[in-house]
Amino acid sequence: MRNRSEQKHVTFEPLTMEFEERSNEEYKGNIPSSSIHSISPLFVVFFVILLLGLFGLSLLLDSILPVPLKSADKEKYSEKFIAEEARNYLKGLTDFGPRVVGSYENELLAVQYLKKQINDIVINAHSNKKIKVDLQTVSGSYYLDYAPYGIVNAYGNVQNLIVKLSSINNNKNKSILINAHFDSVPTSPGGSDDGINCATMLEVLRVLSRSADDFEHDIIFLFNGAEESFLQASHGFITQHNWAGNCKVVINLEAAGAGGKIILFQTGPGQPWLVHKFSKVPHPAGQVTGEEIFQNNLIPSDTDFRVFRDFGGVVGYDMAFVRSGYRYHTKYDGFDNIPLGSFQHVGDNVLSLIKNLVNTTEIDNLESQDQTKVVYYDFFGLFMIVYTINVATLLNYSTALLCLIVAFRCFFTLGLRLNKEDLLYILITKMGIIVGWLLAIGFTVILGILLDYLGYTMSWYRNPWIILGLYVVPIWGLCCGVIIIANKYSFKENNSIAAHTQVQLSCVRLIWCVPLVIGTFFNIRASHIIQIPLVFNSLVFAVIHFSKLQYSVRTWQFLHLISTLIPVCYLMYTSVILMTFVIPITGRFGSNKNPELFVGFATLILSVLISSLFVPLITLVRSPLKVFYGFLITFLAFFGLVFTPLGFPYSGDFSSPAPQRFWIQHTGRAFYNINGTVYKQDAGYFIVNLDRNSPRSVENFVEDVKKAQSVNTLSDSELFYGMPILHPRAIEK
Known part of the structure; x- marks a missing residue:
């Protein structure tokens, strides 16, 4: 550094006091190796490895299932859900093969099998419990509003097998309804859709029927026999059965995949206490993002939950398995592909949730309960974070204000003022970031259209990892490339690379504040995905700038990276869940939509959000073009894979299927x-x-x-x- 007494007068005094002095002309080209603020291109390699490690950790956290209990543990854990018992129930049900509405297998064999298992449970029930069993045969009709056209559905003689579990001393007429369907689509044995949930209900019924605890509310188990024929049996129950009027809360169990965790993806309407009750289950898994995607008709599916809500005025929960959605409604949805831990996951959660609900006072006066919507998301499957949309509004606006304060503090401490030159510098810096995002959008559109035109669309369908090199890498590369070019023109005289990088990071946070504020204004609850990284990074930079750590050589860089680890890992975890659900859907959402654009834009949004707080660090890298070329070579390699057998979308492998439908x-x-x-x-x-x-x-x-x-x-x-x-x-x- 230059001795302070020898420095000439400059405009940005704080920078000249501590930062290495750099001129605009010196920056045009690669950063010299003598710069104490610069980092080696090898650091980028290390950083990419770190990101891959975080991505691997996200995959691991999403795949962790509870240790399953075996049948030998029944006596030791009499109050626990036994996964092996549930699997035995499922084995008996799937042995009948496909159970299509109206078929011998569905209307006779499946019903007889379920009745036998229920009767065995009734015989061994605790003396303080009473159990009623009813077989409903029902006919009716109704209208469901779909886009672009609704549907009038008439049905006749569909069956529901219904069990009501009560305590002897219970005099209340309020019930909790738990629903799953035992029918399946043609050709599919319905192991996950919805056999596993029927098996779960049988095991939950067994455990609760033997409990000595008193229940203030009845529990109704609805084994419905006609869901795949457009939700007919649930309509027959909720509109015509004698017990339906007492049902106040529903737990609907579904599947759009096989194995993995069962995820809460819809709740309410209103009644935030419902999510608070769910947050106490042993293995909470749920995302409000999924609820908003589902309720905005972006997913071509519907569940019995809609019927209970719309025709019965019931509130509650909609949960589903979504892992391995390729098996959904195919012959691959069998018994053998479901891990025992999945039984334990759904069983523990459902049993715990019912226990949380069965004595709650909120059910007695639902009308007087708060109707505010809530934001909810699980934190790596360890616990669930829940707060109302009013709290979300306060948090989001406060985060935006914090970003603004920290940005102004950053600009002030780095010598920027409210003059034309400095405002133009900030504007050009912001535009460099935004142009990178716009180019990434353009690239995504062009690539999606090109692959579709060439007839090589959906190359990632069987091998989703191809998305990383085909979309994520070039998106990051374009964002970095624009910043590299912009730095040649927006770099201020006497501004160090460290100061310039901090200005860029402040600009990134300010840009993200715009969609955060807009999303909050329109009550988009998924805005928390933006708020989380912003608040973490803003708080750390508040410490950096108010403690004058921005003048350090490495401390501020280290703190910045540390502040992004948890948000990035969470965003990756959320991305894994969303893409695991979304990618298989492209195999059944029609030929009139370009799946490359659908998946490409989903990847674009997540990639830009994850990378935006890292990309400005390219300013610190010596020979940044080497990094850009690395991105380019990686993309070209993956683009070439599209035209090889690895890019063929489909697979008939029973262990890992990806069939074309x-x-x-x-x-x-x-x-x-x-x-x-x-x-x-x-x-x-x-x-x-x-x-x-x-x-x-x-x-x-x-x-x-x-x-x-x-x-x-x-x-x-x-x-x-x-x-x-x-x-x-x-x-x-």
Whole structure:
């Protein structure tokens, strides 16, 4: 450093006092190795390894399941859920194979099997418990509003097997409803959808029926026999059964995958106390982000929870397994692929939740309870954080204010003032960051359209790790590249690289405050995903700038990195959950949508949020272009993989399937005129294209597919071209 007494007068006095003096001309090019604030490109390699380690930790935290209890533990843990007992129940149910509504397997074998297991439980119940069993056969009709068209559904003679568990001394007429369905789609044995949850209910019923504890509220177990036919049996129960009127809270158990953890993805409406009760279960897992995605119809699915809520006015919980969504509604959804820990996870949570609810006073006066929505998310599956949207509003606005205060403190201590030159410098710095994001958006669009045009879309479907090199790496590279270029023009005279980097980091936080404030204003509860990294980083930089640590050589860099570890790990954990759910859905959300854009933009948002507090550190790196070239080479390598067998989207491996789905109906059509006379008849195969590659992927292997006509070429004189549309969402596909 230059001796202070020898320094010439400059505008940015704090910088000249402590930071290495650098001129604008000196910066144009690579950072000299003599800079005490610079870091080696090898540090970037170490940092990438650190990020990969955090990503691996996120995968590990998401995959951890509780230690399952075995049947031999029943006597020792009489009040506990026994995973092996539940698995035995599931084995008996899945042995019947697919259980389609109306089939012999569903209407007779499955019902008889469940009745036998329930009767065995009744025989061994505690003397202070009374159990009633009812088999409901019900018919009805209803309307469900779907986009773009609703559906009128009429049903006849569907079955519900219902069990009511009560304490002898209970005189209240309030019930907790727990629901799962035992039917399945054609070809699928329904191991996870929804057999595991039926098995869980049987084991929970066994444990609670033997408990000596008194229950203030009844518990109704609804084994419904017609969910896959558009939620019919749940409608029959909630609108026509004698016990339905007493049901105040529902726990709906579903599956959109197989194995892993069961996740809370919908609750309410209102009633924040519900989430507080759930937060006390042993293995809480749930994200309000999933709730907002689901309730905004971004996911092509629905559950019985909607029927209970809309037709019965019931509040409660909607939970589902989402891991390995490739198995959902396929022959791969069997018994053997479900780990025993998954049984223990759902069983422990459901049993604990019922115990938390069964004596609660909130059920007695739901109308007077707070109706405020809540923000909730689990912290690595260890515990759940819950607060109302009013608290979220206060937190988010306070975080934005903190960012503003810390940024002004940063600018002031680094010598910036409210003059034209300094404001222009800050503006150019911000624009460099924003332009990087805009280029990343443009890249995502171009790549998505290009891969779709070339016929190589969904290369990541079977191997999601391809997304890292195909999207994440180039997005980070573009953001870094723009900053490298912008630094050549926005670097201020006498400004050190450390000071410039801190200004960039402050600008990043200020930019993120904009979507945080907008999201908060529109009550988007998922805004916490932005708030978490902002508050961590802002608090640390408040310490840095108010303690004058910004003048240190390495201390501020170390504190900055430490402040980002927990938020980044959490964002990666959330990303793993969301992408695990989202990627398999692209195999069934229709051929009229480009899945590259869907997954690309999801990756873009998460990647930019995770990396934005790291990317400005490229300013400190000697030879930053080497880092950019590393990103470029990595992307090109992964882009090449797309055109190899590794980029083939599908797999029929039973241990790790990723099948392509085809909805094929052998159809006979008869057209009647107004007099009831048939004026035309034909027959054929009606194929609904479920993903972007259908039917192109099989045209060279199935000759008849080449002869297929698009429905758009048929006469439009008939409703929906005279096609047998079973679900309004098929119209979009």
